[in-house]
Amino acid sequence: MSRKIRNSKPKTRASRRSTPKPTSDAKRRHPAGNQVKTTANNDYAVLERINDGIVIFDREMNYAFVNKRGGELLGRQPGELIGKNYWQEYPEAKGTPFANAYLQALETQQPIAFEDYYAPWDRWFENRIYPSRDGMVIFFTEITERKRAERLLKAELQVLEKISSGSPLAEILATIVLNIEALSRETLASILLLDPDGIRIRYGAAPHLPGDYNRAIEGALIGPQAGSCGTAMYHRKPVIVADIETDPLWDNYRELARQHGLRACWSTPVMSSDGTVLASFAMYYREPRSPAREDLTLIERATHLAQIAIERKRAEEQVAQQLQRISALHAIDKAIASNMELHRTLNSILEHVVIQLGVDAAAAWLVNSASNRLELAAKHGFRGGGIPHLSLKPGEDYAGQAVHERHLVSIPNLKEAERPLNQAYLANGEEFVAYFGVPLIAKGEVNGVLEVFRRAPFAPPADWLEFLATLAGQVAIAIDSAQLLAGLERSNFNLTLAYETTIEGWSRALDLRDKETEGHTQRVTETTLRLARAAGMAEDELAHVRRGALLHDIGKMGVPDHILLKPGKLTDEEWEHIRQHPVFAYELLSPIEFLQGALAIPYCHHEKWDGTGYPRGLKGEEIPLAARLFAVVDVWDALRSDRPYRQAWPEDEVFEHIRTLAGTHLDPAAVELFLKVMNRAG
Ligand code: C2E
Numbered sequence: 315m316s317r318k319i320r321n322s323k324p325k326t327r328a329s330r331r332s333t334p335k336p337t338s339d340a341k342r343r344h345p346a347g348n349q350v351k352t353t354a355n356n357d358y359a360v361l362e363r364i365n366d367g368i369v370i371f372d373r374e375m376n377y378a379f380v381n382k383r384g385g386e387l388l389g390r391q392p393g394e395l396i397g398k399n400y401w402q403e404y405p406e407a408k409g410t411p412f413a414n415a416y417l418q419a420l421e422t423q424q425p426i427a428f429e430d431y432y433a434p435w436d437r438w439f440e441n442r443i444y445p446s447r448d449g450m451v452i453f454f455t456e457i458t459e460r461k462r463a464e465r466l467l468k469a470e471l472q473v474l475e476k477i478s479s480g481s482p483l484a485e486i487l488a489t490i491v492l493n494i495e496a497l498s499r500e501t502l503a504s505i506l507l508l509d510p511d512g513i514r515i516r517y518g519a520a521p522h523l524p525g526d527y528n529r530a531i532e533g534a535l536i537g538p539q540a541g542s543c544g545t546a547m548y549h550r551k552p553v554i555v556a557d558i559e560t561d562p563l564w565d566n567y568r569e570l571a572r573q574h575g576l577r578a579c580w581s582t583p584v585m586s587s588d589g590t591v592l593a594s595f596a597m598y599y600r601e602p603r604s605p606a607r608e609d610l611t612l613i614e615r616a617t618h619l620a621q622i623a624i625e626r627k628r629a630e631e632q633v634a635q636q637l638q639r640i641s642a643l644h645a646i647d648k649a650i651a652s653n654m655e656l657h658r659t660l661n662s663i664l665e666h667v668v669i670q671l672g673v674d675a676a677a678a679w680l681v682n683s684a685s686n687r688l689e690l691a692a693k694h695g696f697r698g699g700g701i702p703h704l705s706l707k708p709g710e711d712y713a714g715q716a717v718h719e720r721h722l723v724s725i726p727n728l729k730e731a732e733r734p735l736n737q738a739y740l741a742n743g744e745e746f747v748a749y750f751g752v753p754l755i756a757k758g759e760v761n762g763v764l765e766v767f768r769r770a771p772f773a774p775p776a777d778w779l780e781f782l783a784t785l786a787g788q789v790a791i792a793i794d795s796a797q798l799l800a801g802l803e804r805s806n807f808n809l810t811l812a813y814e815t816t817i818e819g820w821s822r823a824l825d826l827r828d829k830e831t832e833g834h835t836q837r838v839t840e841t842t843l844r845l846a847r848a849a850g851m852a853e854d855e856l857a858h859v860r861r862g863a864l865l866h867d868i869g870k871m872g873v874p875d876h877i878l879l880k881p882g883k884l885t886d887e888e889w890e891h892i893r894q895h896p897v898f899a900y901e902l903l904s905p906i907e908f909l910q911g912a913l914a915i916p917y918c919h920h921e922k923w924d925g926t927g928y929p930r931g932l933k934g935e936e937i938p939l940a941a942r943l944f945a946v947v948d949v950w951d952a953l954r955s956d957r958p959y960r961q962a963w964p965e966d967e968v969f970e971h972i973r974t975l976a977g978t979h980l981d982p983a984a985v986e987l988f989l990k991v992m993n994r995a996g
């Protein structure tokens with residue numbers, strides 16, 4: 315065939331046409347002697363309507379007919395070929411696989427079909443040869459696009475495989491680059507990963523660019539000073555440098571480019587689905603040039619793959635970080651649980667004080683550092699019960715005086731004192747006569763006051779006063795450490811809050827992986843909570859239900875993308891992966907103390923009422939209630955949403971279907987409650 319052996323390398327069809335061959339000219343002047351007349355074209359008029367290229371040869375391989383489409387594909391005018399002999403036209407053809415196919419077809423009289431790549435044009439053709447005793451008809455058509463798509467798909471599958479097998483990000487990005495280089499001839503490529511800080515280049519994945527380039531780019535701030543890629547990331551749009559020699563964007567890197575023979579560079583930012591810049595993808599050429607259509611397809615696919623890889627990795631990192639935080643949280647939980655609460659601690663201390671000091675009653679006040687007031691925290695031995703809400707200013711009453719003076723206030727006989735005890739809690743006939751108030755001082759800070767009372771006058775001996783001071787010291791320390799714990803508890807509470815929001819972020823990251831399920835998790839969580847409330851579950855159980863629902867499909871992290879995002883039906887082997895997702899969820903979440911109560915839904919949401927579900931085939935009420943309720947909501951929301959493998963169902967059909975699942979797939983009571991909650995009962 316002509317295209318196999320043509321030795322010029324025309325760039326376009328037009329330029330091919332404008333390069334006439336001397337041999338053709340010679341022949342055109344001497345058409346006589348050829349057996350086939352150019353008028354033969356009329357006999358073949360019907361063949362002009364066929365969309366394939368068609369060439370008809372006689373037995374001696376003279377061109378009898380070339381249709382218009384054939385001329386286009388070959389870059390020749392049909393008229394300049396008719397009547398010429400193939401072997402004279404293309405003497406170099408002898409011995410090529412292509413020419414051999416002609417001879418073989420003629421000899422065997424068997425049709426032959428084959429694909430062939432013509433390197434100088436970088437194009438693929440599909441050919442069918444139908445021989446007869448008079449010669450042969452050749453149908454041919456260009457399949458370059460299809461071939462490119464096939465190779466691209468193969469490359470993508472390879473990258474997706476790497477992503478789901480958990481390869482390091484740098485390796486995945488390098489694989490993308492290598493695949494693009496293999497697909498596009500004479501191209502070098504690179505991906506520069508942006509640091510999550512959004513301003514610095516973390517590293518370059520550019521296996522075929524020189525090491526000094528990679529070193530130069532690492533850690534550089536994005537912006538025009540970091541070349542075309544830095545600019546693409548900075549301005550969040552593609553940058554085309556058709557000629558590095560003249561473009562100021564390459565001023566800093568031109569020497570490098572010259573050393574390594576790079577002349578053109580096109581950079582495209584890789585964006586996340588929420589619009590932040592993740593990386594840049596660039597193609598480099600050895601000649602000045604601008605992108606062609608095939609290049610744009612490659613760029614688009616490469617940036618898409620890079621986006622998937624980076625987002626997936628970031629989601630995984632987030633999960634790992636969350637696991638760490640949950641363990642920290644658990645450690646603090648435990649520390650608090652093993653300590654008594656402050657007021658219980660104080661009560662038992664006061665009981666101890668009353669007995670040890672031989673007094674009638676004792677009270678403890680604490681300094682509230684926020685309001686700078688003294689607040690009554692505990693009392694023991696009083697006639698009136700309860701702890702009234704009382705607070706004193708510094709200096710107010712004897713307790714306030716003890717704090718203010720940081721010194722014992724001793725009133726052996728209140729009847730002889732300058733001023734009475736006028737605290738409200740003493741009003742109702744406590745009949746106290748002797749009063750002692752000691753400031754509670756720990757680490758140099760007054761954190762409260764300990765008061766003791768007797769209902770008779772009392773002049774304390776020195777050892778009693780000493781003992782009072784010792785006890786006060788202990789109380790001060792107890793209060794100090796209790797307050798420390800309370801502080802921890804407060805930050806623990808904040809940590810829990812932070813946790814709830816990160817779990818939500820986590821679940822959104824999961825939804826992100828499959829665009830079709832976007833918002834699914836939030837919706838099923840809200841609806842499941844309504845259902846659980848209607849089923850009478852307690853408030854603390856609801857917190858678990860909420861976390862469980864948010865994380866219900868966390869196990870799909872372990873299912874490769876090519877299965878999860880597959881547009882069609884799953885094979886048995888692929889189903890095996892899907893059936894593992896609840897088990898994977900269990901393995902992932904069960905070591906986390908904080909999520910113990912939330913396991914039911916992730917682990918059991920695909921069990922079925924009649925025992926035919928997975929992973930364990932639980933039956934009826936063996937399935938935890940939360941999971942039975944959730945299953946209804948999950949199926950409902952799955953059916954009313956588009957999936958990679960099918961379109962959404964109409965709302966009415968979804969409810970109808972749920973009804974038919976009662977008693978087989980789903981708990982009938984759960985279905986009934988669900989229909990009621992959704993106002994679809996009856
Ligand atoms: P999912 O898409 O979130 O679906 C959750 C559950 O809703 C399914 O659990 C099933 O009980 C119900 N469901 C969803 N779509 C349909 C449907 O078109 N018809 C019917 N009758 N029920 C439906 P199941 O079957 O255990 O599937 C679990 C997960 O496996 C699905 O989650 C999905 O991620 C994946 N999956 C299931 N079938 C296919 C499939 O044909 N192709 C692909 N690519 N994935 C599938």
Ligand code: SIN
Binds near residue numbers: 315317369388453454
């Ligand atoms: C030719 O002119 O080489 C025959 C048609 C073809 O290229 O398939």
Ligand code: SIN
Binds near residue numbers: 504541542567581
């Ligand atoms: C790049 O585009 O790959 C960064 C270097 C440059 O463009 O000058």
Ligand code: FE
Binds near residue numbers: 866895919920
């Ligand atoms: Fe699931």
Ligand code: FE
Binds near residue numbers: 834867948
């Ligand atoms: Fe789901």
